[in-house]
Amino acid sequence: GTTFAANGWTAVNSGSGNQWFCSNFVASAGAQSAYVSSTATGTSNNYSNWSFSNATRVQHFYRNVNFPAGETSITLNFKWRCNGQSGSDDIKVFLVPTTTTPVAGTALPGANQVAGPYSGQSSYQTVSVTLSAALAGTTQRLVFSWRNNNDFSGSNPAGSFDEISLTSCTPPSVS
Numbered sequence: 001g002t003t004f005a006a007n008g009w010t011a012v013n014s015g016s017g018n019q020w021f022c023s024n025f026v027a028s029a030g031a032q033s034a035y036v037s038s039t040a041t042g043t044s045n046n047y048s049n050w051s052f053s054n055a056t057r058v059q060h061f062y063r064n065v066n067f068p069a070g071e072t073s074i075t076l077n078f079k080w081r082c083n084g085q086s087g088s089d090d091i092k093v094f095l096v097p098t099t100t101t102p103v104a105g106t107a108l109p110g111a112n113q114v115a116g117p118y119s120g121q122s123s124y125q126t127v128s129v130t131l132s133a134a135l136a137g138t139t140q141r142l143v144f145s146w147r148n149n150n151d152f153s154g155s156n157p158a159g160s161f162d163e164i165s166l167t168s169c170t171p172p173s174v175s
Helices: none
Strands: 010-012 019-023 033-037 057-066 073-082 090-097 113-118 121-131 139-148 160-169
Touching: 010 019, 019 057, 073 090, 073 113, 113 121, 139 160
Parallel strands: none
Antiparallel strands: 010 057, 019 033, 033 160, 057 139, 073 121, 073 160, 090 113, 090 139
């Protein structure tokens, strides 16, 4: 689909720009990607690194994930790109309880971060993250976040994710 909702995701954007979009505009190899754009229609993967509101921008997209009971190997794979300003304009990945609803403008707790921060790359990079087997039998909220501060530094492109997948398996049976 061409929207977050059509793909089972929820976007949490504020009206202050640098919002998440879903389309094939900057897809790596997938049919759609998620990317930040400073335009109201998502026609660029550039971001505005300064605003009159002097506000740090934090935007999210997320979905709930059911981790099957008994799984011992859980892996999150994705591609990312984000040039940004090192240390302050970046993308991150979180797993939070389903009782946590991401809010635009508010960063998630660092204790729930499972990947990132990522910045300093204008071409797609591949990541594979081994998640804790303790997640088996639970439902968690998988959240992808963009953050940029409010100064004139930083380089485009803004954050982008593509080819997101979760795989898991049970231990082999012993006869």
